[in-house]
Amino acid sequence: MKKLTVLSVLLVIASLLVVTACGSNATTAKPSGEKPANAAEAEPTETANSTTVDEIKERGKLIIGTSGNFRPMTFMNEKSEIAGFDIEIGTMIAEKLGVEIEFVPGNIGGLIPGLVAGKFDLVMSALSETEERKKSIDFSIPYGKDGTIAAVLKDNATVTDVNKLEGLVTGVIGGSGTHTAIKEIGGYKELKEYPGNAEAFTDLKAGRIDVYAVGNIAANDYVKNDNSNKPLKLVGEVAAIKNMGVGMRKNEPELKAVIDALIEEKLKDGTIDQLAMKWIGNVLPK
Incomplete structure (x- = not known):
């Protein structure tokens, strides 16, 4: 009886060793192409870099x-x-x-x-x-560089320089470098923001603003090519010159x-x- 018991125990132990070995192999093996859990740390992806x-x-x-x-x-x-x-x-x-x-x-x-x-x-x-x-x-x-200048109606004798805006309704392109410059200069009665030159020049000619503070390059181009019955002019010095x-x-x-x-x-x-x-x-x- 003892011999049978010992033999049974030995058979059980042998079976357990086989199962453990098989389990070990199953845990180690990976499906083709599967990355280990720490793959992101071990192999940085192309997107990350x-x-x-x-x-x-x-x-x-x-x-x-x-x-x-x-x-x-x-x-x-x-x-x-x-x-x-x-x-x-x-x-x-x-x-x-x-x-x-x-x-x-x-x-x-x-x-x-x-x-x-x-x-x-x-x-x-x-x-x-x-x-x-x-x-x-x-x-x-x-x-290159550009700065800010004052654009007014040709018959305007009040505005003399973009640095002298006291009491004037002034137009600027909202969010532009000129907008920043004019806020620093200050003195204006009111500051009106426009999406672009077309809208600002239209309001200037309609008298809704007294002066349009605008980039010198764009201002010169507009005045040179403007053939309307309300001509404009640029006055004063170019201010706030900055790199572009x-x-x-x-x-x-x-x-x-x-x-x-x-x-x-x-x-x-x-x-x-x-x-x-x-x-x-x-x-x-x-």
């Missing part, structure tokens, strides 16, 4: 937010196609990246929030480099390096000066 440049190239398209309402920098031409100085530079950036280009027009006040939210890859709209903007976005190296550059989200060194290199190349070979002569009529101050 991808840059905006990688994403743009994978997408095959560079998306740029622009006002489309600031001739000659960015505007809709007679064929309802977007055109202008900034548009040509943006197209060159896309070509450098080897992708297609898409411009998304919108009010200037919404472009930077849209950029930060990831709706665009870049913003180009004669974008002046202000301290306030630099808190939320980065800028490329500058490709390409806006991008913060901490994107690879994208910034590509854009900076392109702008530097086009400044050196004279391409940007040629574009300025084509669209603006004179070379931009650097």
Whole structure:
């Protein structure tokens, strides 16, 4: 009886060892292609390491937010196609990246929030480099400068300079660099915000504002091409002169390096000066 009992015990132990060995193999084996639980830590995914440049190239398209309402920098031409100085530079950036280009027009006040939210890859709209903007976005190296000037009706003898706005109803493009500059200058009776030049110049001619504080480049272009029965003039000195550059989200060194290199190349070979002569009529101050 004892012998039978010992034999039974030995058989049970042997069975358990076999089951344990099989269980061990089942636990270790993985279905083909299945990653271990800590795969994310051991093998970082391509998406986690991808840059905006990688994403743009994978997408095959560079998306740029622009006002489309600031001739000659960015505007809709007679064929309802977007055109202008900034548009040509943006197209060159896309070509450098080897992708297609898409411009998304919108009010200037919404472009930077849209950029930060990831709706665009870049913003180009004669974008002046202000301290306030630099808190939320980065800028490329500058490709020119622009400032603010006062536009008034030709028979206006009251307004003499954009720095002297006391008692005047003043118009600006909301969210623009000029908007910031005029708030710093102050003194105005009332400040009216507009989505773009077309609306502001219309109100100026209608007498709903006394003066329109506007970017010097766009103001000169408008006055030069205006054939209406209510001609305008520009008065005083150009104020708040600032660098213009390409806006991008913060901490994107690879994208910034590509854009900076392109702008530097086009400044050196004279391409940007040629574009300025084509669209603006004179070379931009650097």
